[in-house]
Amino acid sequence: MGRRLCNLLAEGATQKTLPRDVIRGLQNILSASMVLHRSEDLLLYEYDGSVEKGRPGAVVFPSTTQDVSRVVRLAAQHDIPIIGRGAGTGLSGGALARTGGIMIVFARMNRILELDLENQRAVVQPGVVNYELTRAVEHAGLYFAPDPSSWKSCTIGGNVLENAGGPHTLAYGVTSNHVTALELVLPDGEICRVGSRHGDSSGYDLAGLFVGSEGTLALVTEITVKLLRKPESVNTMLAIFDRVDDASETVTEITARAITPAACEMLDGWTLQAVEDFIHAGFPLDSAAVLLIELEGLGEVVAAQVAAVEEVCGDHHARGVRVARDEQERELLWKGRKNAFGALGRIAPSNYVLDGVIPRSKIPQALRRIQEIGERYSFKIGNIFHAGDGNLHPIVLFDPRDEGQYQRAIEASAEIIRYCVEIGGALTGEHGVGMEKSELMPLLFSDDDFELMRRIHDAFNPRSALNPGKIFPLNKGCGEITPRAQAAVRAVPL
Amino acid sequence: MNTTATNIAARLETIIGATRVDGSSESCTRFAVDGVVPSAITRPSSSAEVVEIVRFAKSEKLAVIPCGNGTKLGIGMPPARYDIALEMTGLNQIAYYDPGDLTLSVDAGMNLTELAQALGKQKQFVPLAVPFFDECTVGGAIASNIGSTLRPRYGTARDFLLGAEFVNGAGTFTKSGGRVVKNVTGYDLHKLLIGSLGTLGAITRLNFRTFPLPEAYGHLVSAFSSVEDVVRFQAMVAKSPLAPSSFDILGPEAAQIVAEFKDNRDSALPSWFTHGAWHVCVGFEGAEAVLRRYSSELVQYAQKCGASPYHLLKKSDEKSLRDGLRELVKSLSSPGSAATIFRINVFPCFPRDVTNLRTLAQRFSIPCCIFANSSGPLYFALAPHDLEDKTIGSLAHIASGIFEYAGAHNGSASILFCPVELKQQVNIWGYPRNDAHLMRRVKNAFDPQNIFVPGRLVAAG
Numbered sequence: 008m009g010r011r012l013c014n015l016l017a018e019g020a021t022q023k024t025l026p027r028d029v030i031r032g033l034q035n036i037l038s039a040s041m042v043l044h045r046s047e048d049l050l051l052y053e054y055d056g057s058v059e060k061g062r063p064g065a066v067v068f069p070s071t072t073q074d075v076s077r078v079v080r081l082a083a084q085h086d087i088p089i090i091g092r093g094a095g096t097g098l099s100g101g102a103l104a105r106t107g108g109i110m111i112v113f114a115r116m117n118r119i120l121e122l123d124l125e126n127q128r129a130v131v132q133p134g135v136v137n138y139e140l141t142r143a144v145e146h147a148g149l150y151f152a153p154d155p156s157s158w159k160s161c162t163i164g165g166n167v168l169e170n171a172g173g174p175h176t177l178a179y180g181v182t183s184n185h186v187t188a189l190e191l192v193l194p195d196g197e198i199c200r201v202g203s204r205h206g207d208s209s210g211y212d213l214a215g216l217f218v219g220s221e222g223t224l225a226l227v228t229e230i231t232v233k234l235l236r237k238p239e240s241v242n243t244m245l246a247i248f249d250r251v252d253d254a255s256e257t258v259t260e261i262t263a264r265a266i267t268p269a270a271c272e273m274l275d276g277w278t279l280q281a282v283e284d285f286i287h288a289g290f291p292l293d294s295a296a297v298l299l300i301e302l303e304g305l306g307e308v309v310a311a312q313v314a315a316v317e318e319v320c321g322d323h324h325a326r327g328v329r330v331a332r333d334e335q336e337r338e339l340l341w342k343g344r345k346n347a348f349g350a351l352g353r354i355a356p357s358n359y360v361l362d363g364v365i366p367r368s369k370i371p372q373a374l375r376r377i378q379e380i381g382e383r384y385s386f387k388i389g390n391i392f393h394a395g396d397g398n399l400h401p402i403v404l405f406d407p408r409d410e411g412q413y414q415r416a417i418e419a420s421a422e423i424i425r426y427c428v429e430i431g432g433a434l435t436g437e438h439g440v441g442m443e444k445s446e447l448m449p450l451l452f453s454d455d456d457f458e459l460m461r462r463i464h465d466a467f468n469p470r471s472a473l474n475p476g477k478i479f480p481l482n483k484g485c486g487e488i489t490p491r492a493q494a495a496v497r498a499v500p501l
Numbered sequence: 502m503n504t505t506a507t508n509i510a511a512r513l514e515t516i517i518g519a520t521r522v523d524g525s526s527e528s529c530t531r532f533a534v535d536g537v538v539p540s541a542i543t544r545p546s547s548s549a550e551v552v553e554i555v556r557f558a559k560s561e562k563l564a565v566i567p568c569g570n571g572t573k574l575g576i577g578m579p580p581a582r583y584d585i586a587l588e589m590t591g592l593n594q595i596a597y598y599d600p601g602d603l604t605l606s607v608d609a610g611m612n613l614t615e616l617a618q619a620l621g622k623q624k625q626f627v628p629l630a631v632p633f634f635d636e637c638t639v640g641g642a643i644a645s646n647i648g649s650t651l652r653p654r655y656g657t658a659r660d661f662l663l664g665a666e667f668v669n670g671a672g673t674f675t676k677s678g679g680r681v682v683k684n685v686t687g688y689d690l691h692k693l694l695i696g697s698l699g700t701l702g703a704i705t706r707l708n709f710r711t712f713p714l715p716e717a718y719g720h721l722v723s724a725f726s727s728v729e730d731v732v733r734f735q736a737m738v739a740k741s742p743l744a745p746s747s748f749d750i751l752g753p754e755a756a757q758i759v760a761e762f763k764d765n766r767d768s769a770l771p772s773w774f775t776h777g778a779w780h781v782c783v784g785f786e787g788a789e790a791v792l793r794r795y796s797s798e799l800v801q802y803a804q805k806c807g808a809s810p811y812h813l814l815k816k817s818d819e820k821s822l823r824d825g826l827r828e829l830v831k832s833l834s835s836p837g838s839a840a841t842i843f844r845i846n847v848f849p850c851f852p853r854d855v856t857n858l859r860t861l862a863q864r865f866s867i868p869c870c871i872f873a874n875s876s877g878p879l880y881f882a883l884a885p886h887d888l889e890d891k892t893i894g895s896l897a898h899i900a901s902g903i904f905e906y907a908g909a910h911n912g913s914a915s916i917l918f919c920p921v922e923l924k925q926q927v928n929i930w931g932y933p934r935n936d937a938h939l940m941r942r943v944k945n946a947f948d949p950q951n952i953f954v955p956g957r958l959v960a961a962g
Contacts, residue, residue, distance in 0.1 A: 123848075126848045126849060127739075172683055180656075180660060184656070184660050201939065204912075205848055205913075207657075208846060210940050211693050211701075211940050211944075212692045212695055215689055215693070216689060219688070219689055220688060236740075236742070239742035262603060263600070265713030304742075305743070307787075307790045308787060364683050365681065366599055366681060368599050368602040397602070397683070431679075432679070435685050436685065438685070440687065444686075448686070448687065451686055452676075453676075455673040456675050456677070459671075459946070460687055460688050463943065466942035466946040467939075
C-alpha cells in the first residue's frame with residue numbers, strides 16, 4: 008500500500024488526463040457516449056456532498072457487472088486507479104478521485120433485479136436510489152429501513168459502501184444490518200459473491216466486512232437486502248424546550264428508561280429559525296431546542312410509549328409536546344428535519360457539518376462543551392442531529408473567504424471531534440472517514456490496529472487501485488507526502 | 502529450535518508464570534479436541550499475557566486453540582495441529598457498563614450467566630439466548646455464532662456487537678469498532694470474529710448494545726397435525742404486525758425432547774405438548790396490554806391454521822419452556838455421543854419439504870429430529886445407536902444428500918456437531934463456499950502463520 012499510494016498521490020497532483028489508448032479502450036468496452044473524458048464534462052464529478060475535490064481522468068457508465076469487470080481489468084493493465092460512485096451525495100469525500108483515475112458511476116446499473124416478498128428480500132443493482140426500493144415494495148407493506156437524509160437521491164450502492172445511517176437507524180440499525188449478500192468486482196476484475204440471500208452461512212461474515220469499506224476493498228455490483236414490514240402504528244411528536252439542557256437531558260432519560268423510539272432527532276438554537284424560515288414545518292421560533300420523536304410498532308406499544316415520552320418531556324420542563332395529527336403533518340415535520348442542512352445555506356456563506364458519535368448518557372455535557380468551544384472560537388455552533396443514537400452533527404457557520412475564520416473553524420471542529428473521542432465516542436457515526444477524517448484516525452486507532460486494517464486492505468486491494476487515499480491517514484501509508492495541515496474537517500458548500 | 506511437547510509447558514511458565522500454565526497429561530487430555538491433545542493449557546489473566554502466549558506460539562510455530570469453557574470445541578473439522586490451549590476464563594470482568602447508554606464492554610471469558618446477573622440488576626440483558634448458556638462464555642458464544650432463540654426480535658450478534666478487542670496471529674493486540682451504538686470509523690473487523698471459531702485470533706473483550714428486560718413474557722404453544730399447517734401459521738404471523746421475540750418450530754421428536762428437558766421435572770410443561778404432533782412455540786414480550794394483544798391474535802391465527810390443542814402458558818412454566826427451547830441443541834449433543842446435527846440455511850426458512858429429510862433418515866433407520874427458529878437455520882439432528890462403520894457410512898450418505906439439497910435451494914448446510922469418525926469421511930462444512938478464496942485472504946491477514954486453530958474452518962486453511 009505505502010509506496011504505491013505515495014506514487015499515486017504524487018502523480019494525482021499533476022496528471023489529470025488519461026492516455027488516449029486508455030480512453031479508446033474504455034470506449035471499446037462501453038460506447039463512446041458512456042465515457043466522459045473532456046475536462047468540462049469531468050467538472051461535475053470533482054465534487055461530492057463535501058467540498059473535498061478530486062478530478063477523475065475519465066468517468067464511465069457501465070450497464071452490467073461484466074462491463075465493470077472489463078473496465079477494472081483495463082485499468083489494472085495500465086495501473087490506473089478506479090473510484091466507484093453512486094449519486095455523489097456522500098459527505099466525507101468517499102466518492103472522489105483523490106489521485107485521478109477512472110471513475111465508475113453506477114447510474115445506469117439502477118435496476119431492481121428481484122423482489123422476493125415472501126422471504127422479505129430484494130436484489131438490486133448498486134445504482135438503485137434508496138427511496139425507489141421502498142416505493143417498489145410498499146404495496147406489499149414492506150420497506151427498506153436505512154433512510155439517510157439524502158434518501159431520495161442517494162444510491163443503495165453508496166449506502167452499502169459507506170454503511171449509511173439515517174434517523175430511523177435508532178430502532179432498525181444501519182445499512183450493514185440489512186445487507187445479506189453482495190456481488191463484488193475485485194481490483195483484478197474478478198467477479199465474486201459473498202454472503203447469501205438467507206444471510207446465514209458458516210465461515211467469515213465477508214458481507215459484513217465489505218459493507219462500510221468505503222470502496223477501498225472492492226466494487227459492489229449487486230446487493231441483496233432485507234425488507235422490513237411497515238409498522239402498524241406510527242406516532243410523530245414534537246417536544247419543545249426553552250433550554251437546550253432540558254432537551255438533551257430528555258434524550259438521555261428516554262434512553263435510560265429504555266424507551267426505544269424509531270427516531271429521536273434534535274434541533275437547537277439558530278438552526279431552528281433557519282429551518283423554520285425556509286420550510287415552515289411548525290418549529291416554534293422562540294424555543295431553544297426541539298425534539299422530533301417517532302414511535303412505531305403495535306398500537307398498544309406505541310400508546311404506552313407516547314405516554315412515557317410525554318411524561319419524560321414534562322419532567323424536563325418541555326414547554327409543550329405536539330403529536331402530529333395526520334400523515335401530512337408528520338411529513339411536514341420530517342421535511343423540516345431532512346431538509347434542514349439545505350436551509351442553513353440561507354444564513355451563512357459556508358458551514359462545517361461535523362459527524363461525531365458519543366455515548367447517549369453524555370449528550371448534555373457534550374452539547375455544553377460544544378457551546379463552550381463555539382464561544383471560545385467566536386462561532387455560533389448549532390446542532391441538528393440523531394440524538395437517540397448519540398450521533399452529533401454540530402454545525403459551525405463561517406465565511407470561507409476569511410482565511411483566519413476558516414482556520415479557526417477547522418480548529419474548533421477538530422476540538423469537538425477530539426472531545427467526542429475523549430468521552431468514549433468515535434470519529435464518525437454515519438458519514439464515513441473518506442478524505443475528511445483520515446488524518447484523525449490515530450485518535451482512535453493504534454499503529455497495531457492500522458497494521459491489521461492495512462493487511463486487510465492489501466489482501467483485497469494490494470496496489471491501492473481502488474479508491475486510493477481514503478480511510479488511512481496519509482502518513483500511515485505514505486511517509487513522503489505530508490498530509491495537508493488540517494484535513495480534519497472540510498467545509499460544505501451551500 | 503524444535504520445541505518438544507515436554508518443554509512447551511515449561512517455557513510458557515517462564516513467560517507467564519507457573520500458576521497460569523498446566524502441562525499435566527490429565528489436564529491436556531481434558532482439553533483434547535476431536536482426539537488431538539495439546540501440550541499445555543494456558544490460563545492468561547490479562548490481554549498482555551495473551552499477547553505473550555501468542556508471540557511465543559508464533560515464534561515456535563505452535564498451534565493455539567482459544568477456548569472458554571470448552572462447550573463447543575467440537576464444532577468444526579479436527580484441528581490439523583494443536584499445541585496450546587488458550588483458556589480465556591481468567592479474563593472475566595465487566596470492563597465498562599453504562600446502563601444509561603445501554604452499552605457494555607465485557608471480557609471474553611466471562612460466563613453468560615454471570616453477565617446476565619450483572620445486567621439483570623439494571624433490568625437489562627444481552628440477547629444471547631444460546632445453548633450451553635449455564636457454562637458458556639461470552640467469547641465462546643460470539644466465536645461460535647451459535648443460534649439464539651431470541652433472534653426473531655433481536656437479530657444475531659452482528660446486530661448488537663459494537664466492537665471487539667483481540668490478539669491476532671501476528672501477536673499484536675488490536676481493536677475494531679467502539680462502544681457507541683452507531684459507528685463507521687474504519688473496517689468492521691469485529692464482525693469477522695463472529696463465527697470465526699477462534700481461527701482469526703483470541704477475543705479478549707467484546708462491546709455490546711444492551712437491551713431492557715421486558716416487563717413480562719407470554720408464550721403460546723400450539724400443536725399442528727401437519728407441516729403444511731405449521732407453514733401456514735408461520736406465514737400468517739410473518740405478515741401480521743406482530744413481532745414475536747422467539748418462534749420455534751418443533752418436529753414431533755424435538756417437541757418430546759423439550760417436554761422432557763431435565764430441568765423441567767417440576768413443571769407442568771410436558772402436559773402442553775401432544776405426542777406425535779408438530780409444535781410451534783411463540784414467545785412475546787411487553788406490558789400487559791401488549792401481551793393481551795399478542796395472545797388473542799396468535800390464538801386466532803393458530804385456530805385458523807388448525808392448531809389443536811393450543812395453550813397460553815402459565816407464568817410458572819415460562820422459564821422451563823424458554824430453557825428447554827434454548828438448550829435443545831445441548832440436549833441432543835451429549836459429549837461422546839454419535840449425535841449428528843445439521844444446520845441448514847435455505848429459503849423459505851422452514852420449507853414444506855422437511856418430510857424429505859425425515860424420509861432420508863428413515864431409509865437408514867436412524868432416529869431423527871427437526872426443529873427451526875423462524876428466521877434462522879433449520880436443524881436436522883440424527884441420533885444413531887452406534888458408531889459402526891456402516892452407521893458412519895449412512896451418516897456420510899445422508900450428509901451428501903443434505904448438502905446437495907441445500908445447494909439446489911440456493912442455500913448452504915453444514916454439520917454443527919457430529920462424531921469425529923464422520924469428520925474423517927465428510928467435510929462437515931458442506932459444499933465449498935464460492936468465496937472460500939476470499940476467506941483465506943482474511944485468514945492470512947489476521948493470522949499469517951496459521952497458528953490459530955489450523956484446519957478447523959477448512960476453507961480458511
